[in-house]
Structure formats: C-alpha cells, structure tokens
Amino acid sequence: MSHIMRFKIISSLIIAAIMVVSSIQFYKHRHFQLPIVAGPGVTKVVKLSDYCKQIKGTTADTNVFFLEGKEEGGKVLIIANTHSNEPAAILTALVFIENCVVKRGTVIIIPQFNNSGSRNTKPGDGYPLFFDIPTKWGTKRFRMGNRNAAPLDQWPDPDVYIHYPDKQLLSYLDVRNTNRTWPGRANGPLMERVTYAAMQLMKKENVDVAIDIHGAETMFPVTNCIVAPEKSMRIATMTSLTVKAMEGFENHVEPSPGGFRGLSHREIGDYSNTLPFLLEAPLPFLDQPTGPKTVDLLLSGKDPFLLSLSKQKKLFVPYDESGWPMEKRVGQHCSVVLEIMHQYSIMHPDRSIEVDNVPKYAEVVKNGVGFYYHDPKKCKKEKIFYN
Amino acid sequence: MVLIMIIYYIISIFIAVMIIWNLISERENKQKIILYMIVLIPFILRIFRIR
Numbered sequence: 001m002s003h004i005m006r007f008k009i010i011s012s013l014i015i016a017a018i019m020v021v022s023s024i025q026f027y028k029h030r031h032f033q034l035p036i037v038a039g040p041g042v043t044k045v046v047k048l049s050d051y052c053k054q055i056k057g058t059t060a061d062t063n064v065f066f067l068e069g070k071e072e073g074g075k076v077l078i079i080a081n082t083h084s085n086e087p088a089a090i091l092t093a094l095v096f097i098e099n100c101v102v103k104r105g106t107v108i109i110i111p112q113f114n115n116s117g118s119r120n121t122k123p124g125d126g127y128p129l130f131f132d133i134p135t136k137w138g139t140k141r142f143r144m145g146n147r148n149a150a151p152l153d154q155w156p157d158p159d160v161y162i163h164y165p166d167k168q169l170l171s172y173l174d175v176r177n178t179n180r181t182w183p184g185r186a187n188g189p190l191m192e193r194v195t196y197a198a199m200q201l202m203k204k205e206n207v208d209v210a211i212d213i214h215g216a217e218t219m220f221p222v223t224n225c226i227v228a229p230e231k232s233m234r235i236a237t238m239t240s241l242t243v244k245a246m247e248g249f250e251n252h253v254e255p256s257p258g259g260f261r262g263l264s265h266r267e268i269g270d271y272s273n274t275l276p277f278l279l280e281a282p283l284p285f286l287d288q289p290t291g292p293k294t295v296d297l298l299l300s301g302k303d304p305f306l307l308s309l310s311k312q313k314k315l316f317v318p319y320d321e322s323g324w325p326m327e328k329r330v331g332q333h334c335s336v337v338l339e340i341m342h343q344y345s346i347m348h349p350d351r352s353i354e355v356d357n358v359p360k361y362a363e364v365v366k367n368g369v370g371f372y373y374h375d376p377k378k379c380k381k382e383k384i385f386y387n
Numbered sequence: 388m389v390l391i392m393i394i395y396y397i398i399s400i401f402i403a404v405m406i407i408w409n410l411i412s413e414r415e416n417k418q419k420i421i422l423y424m425i426v427l428i429p430f431i432l433r434i435f436r437i438r
Contacts, residue, residue: 004414015424023437152436156395 022123029129030119030150032143033386035376036094036111041067041101041357045385048110051204052197054186059153060194062115063387064201065097066108067355073105074208074351076341077274079198080111082179082264084118084145086215087298088281088329091133091142093213095334095372096358105353108205112387114178114194116153118145131295133326135370137378144298148176154190164188166261174262179212182267195267202274208351209344210276212264213333215283218306218315218324222254226336227278229256229269235347236277239339247335247361250318251279275344279336281329282317299326331364396434403430 038045044066049056080093093111100107112118121127121144132139151157154176161175162168164185174180175189184196202210216223228236236253243251256265256278268276284301285293291303301324310319317324338358345352359372376384410423432438 004417004420007417008410008420011421011424015428019428019431023432023435026432026437151433152438155392 025129026121029121029143030152032130032141034112034142036063036065036385036387037098037374037376037379038065038383038385039098039100039374041099041107041355042097043068048194048197048201051200052186052193054193055190055197058190059116059119059150060114060190062110062112063385064108064110065385066106067096067100067102068106069102069104069354071104071354074344074348074353075106075108075205076209076211076344076353077198077202077205077207078107078109078337079113079210079212079264080109081118081145082113082212083147083177083214084112084114084120084143085122085127085147085286086213086283087131087142087144088215088283088326088333089213090118091326091330091369092333092337095330095364095369096337098374099372100358101356103354103356105351106205107353107355108201108207110198113198114145114149114191115387116149116190117147117176117178118143118387120146120148120150120152122146126293128293128295128298131298133299133370133373134368135373135375137375140370140373148173149178149191151176163261164192168261170262179214179264180262182262182264183271195264199268199272202268202272207272207274208348209340209353210264210268210274211337211340212276212278213337214278214280215286215329216280217287218282218284218317218319219287219289219309221316223280224250224282224317224332225252225254225280226340227254227256227265227280229258229265229276231269232265232275232277235275235340235343238343239336242339242343243332243335243361249332249335249361251332251336254280277340279333281332282319282324283329284319284324301325301329325365327365327368328361330369331359331361334359334364335361399430399433403427403434406430 049061080089157172161170181192182195183199184192226236240253265276265278285298341353406427
C-alpha cells in the first residue's frame with residue numbers, strides 16, 4: 001500500500017468518526033420529545049394542523065392546549081417558542097399549562113410554535129443542544145432550539161424573502177422565521193403555513209387577545225418591553241404601568257412599526273380582530289459580545305463582558321453581578337401575561353378572562369421555574385403530551 | 388417547494404459524488420485530500436438528513 005493511500009484511509013477514518021459522533025448528537029436532539037404534563041385546567045389538546053391541513057404530517061405540526069373555564073368569556077392565545085432560542089417562552093407556557101385553572105373564558109396555549117426551529121441548532125455559535133431545569137423531583141430536560149426552522153424541513157432558502165402579501169423584501173433567512181411570515185398562506189413555504197394555521201385558529205375560535213412571548217439581547221433597544229400596535233396600545237400601557245407599580249419591575253411599551261411587515265404584533269392586528277402583544281424579556285445569551293454560549297449563561301444570564309459594557313452604559317437594561325436569571329424572565333412573562341388578561345377584562349367586562357393558580361413575578365423568582373413543573377413519571381399517561 | 392427541495396437533494400448528491408471522485412483521484416497533495424473530506428461533510432449530513 002502506497003504512502004498516500006495509507007494517509008487517505010487514516011484521515012477518512014478520523015473524519016468519519018467525527019461525523020458519526022456529531023451526527024448521533026444532532027439526531028438525538030432533533031428527535032428528542034419533550035413531555036408536557038396537562039395540568040388540572042387543560043380541557044382538550046388538539047393539533048395546529050386541525051386549522052390548516054397543509055402542515056399535517058410535517059415537523060411543523062404542534063400541540064395546542066385549551067384551558068376552558070366553566071363560564072363563557074374572552075379568549076386569549078399564548079404563543080411560545082416562535083423563536084426556540086428564546087426558551088423563557090416555553091418555560092412560561094409550561095407554567096400555565098401545568099398549573100393554570102381558568103374560571104371564566106378560555107386560554108389557548110401553543111408551547112412550541114416553531115416546532116421545526118426547536119429541532120434545529122446553531123453549532124457555529126456553539127449553542128448547547130439541551131438545557132436542564134432543576135425541579136423538586138429531579139431535572140426537566142428541554143431542547144435548545146434555533147431562531148429559524150430547520151433547513152431539513154424547509155429548503156432551499158430564496159436569495160431574498162418576499163413577504164406575503166405585502167411583497168416587502170426581507171432577509172433570505174426570514175423565510176424560515178415564524179415572526180416574519182405572518183399572516184401566512186395555506187400554500188406557501190412551510191413556515192407561512194404555520195402562521196396561516198395560527199391565523200385560522202384565531203379567526204375560528206374568535207380569539208380576543210394574542211400574546212407572543214420572546215426574549216431579546218440586552219444590547220438591543222427593543223428588550224424588556226411589550227410591543228403593541230395602535231389597537232393594543234392602551235392595554236399595553238396600563239399593563240406596563242401596573243406591573244411597575246404593583247410588582248416593581250420595568251417593562252416599557254414599544255410601538256409596533258407599521259412599515260415592518262411579517263411580525264406577529266403587526267400582522268395579527270391588521271388581518272384579524274385579535275389584539276396582539278409581543279413580550280420581550282432580556283436574554284444575555286443572545287448578545288454577541290459574551291463569553292462561551294453555555295447552559296450556565298443561558299440560565300443565569302451572568303457574563304463578565306456584559307457587566308463591563310453595562311458599566312459603560314452600553315446596555316438597554318439594568319445589569320449587575322446577578323445577571324438576568326431565567327426565573328426573573330419567566331416571572332416577568334407570567335405577570336405581564338396575567339396583567340394583559342386583567343386589563344382586557346376591565347375594558348371588556350362581557351368578554352373577561354379569569355384565571356387562577358398561576359404564579360406571579362415574586363413567586364417565580366423566589367421558588368424557581370422548576371417548582372411549577374410536575375413529574376411526568378408520576379402522572380397518568382393520558383395527561384402527558386409530547387412536543 | 389417540495390419539487391425544488393428534491394432537485395436540491397439531487398444536486399447535493401451530484402456534488403458529493405464529484406468531491407468523492409476528486410478525493411479518490413488525488414494521488415499527491417495531502418492538503419487537497421483533507422480539503423475534499425472537510426468540504427464533503429455538510430453534503431453528507433444534508434443527504435442523510437442529519438443537518
């Protein structure tokens with residue numbers, strides 16, 4: 001055997017070994033099923049494809065949890081993990097699904113809106129594949145997803161994404177971003193079909209309020225805020241003032257720009273009767289000038305580089321040695337969601353929404369997020385739904 | 388969209404075969420051998436629907 005042939009065989013074996021090891025990890029991540037325990041308030045679980053058959057049988061299909069009260073009232077839709085690399089959203093959604101009891105009205109929750117995106121990752125940025133939340137009974141494991149749907153499910157990307165129906169030119173990546181493809185269409189790219197299904201859900205179920213939960217960089221001005229279009233502005237402002245006065249945390253209001261198309265807080269309001277809100281909590285993990293993208297950074301939000309930038313007043317949120325821990329972000333989301341429902345109920349008493357058993361900011365900060373999750377091993381099988 | 392996706396997979400298979408062909412044909416330059424192997428990785432991962 002020649003020298004070059006030996007070199008080829010040895011290097012092929014090394015490359016193949018690296019490829020097999022990484023492929024196993026990617027495969028396990030993509031096929032990991034998150035158990036979600038349906039709490040006492042969940043009355044039915046349907047699929048998003050029930051509202052748009054064009055996503056049936058695809059990775060884009062996802063669970064929709066209904067929590068219906070005994071009394072008729074208003075309806076609120078909570079959308080989480082539109083961007084699966086902003087996991088405070090799904091953690092908040094699970095707090096609601098596993099604990100919330102609805103007295104009046106209906107709460108509809110989609111915990112994993114971009115299901116394909118939650119099975120995608122960003123190895124180039126060194127994203128962890130999973131993260132664990134400590135609970136009373138052990139740890140609950142979650143997939144760490146990506147902002148955009150997996151190219152395995154929607155490929156190829158166009159050179160430029162032409163938004164439907166406004167024809168605005170957006171980044172090519174946004175064709176896989178479910179916060180750029182609203183209001184969507186039934187026969188469009190897969191992610192447009194996902195947002196179309198959600199629009200159909202809102203129209204068919206006569207949803208009054210839609211809340212899309214996100215996270216944003218501390219160096220990005222639209223962070224720690226409620227984004228609202230003109231029609232939702234009054235409720236957003238009252239919510240912002242109330243949580244600051246009653247619960248002591250800042251959550252300012254940002255107007256939804258009318259000329260920037262495809263976003264939930266713009267298109268839901270423009271193309272339906274629903275009042276949209278988009279919540280942003282600070283997420284230091286997404287900032288560019290940080291240390292390694294570790295699980296610790298994701299959960300604690302502590303980073304020495306951001307601390308240094310904070311001292312130079314380069315951040316848009318208060319930031320100190322305590323970072324921005326996950327319980328603070330989830331606590332804020334819980335309180336803001338509850339307050340939006342409360343403010344809507346004050347303004348529309350005939351369509352009010354009353355819920356119970358959902359912790360507020362101070363409780364989540366004190367007890368931690370995992371405190372509110374139930375052990376799937378100790379629950380009845382029919383109460384567990386995988387996403 | 389699905390049809391375009393299938394065409395892209397066919398293109399990926401074609402490029403992967405070309406890279407493997409070049410890899411086999413290369414008999415002198417070690418750097419090129421390593422280069423072909425590294426370039427091949429994303430095509431293999433996509434064809435097998437791993438990434």
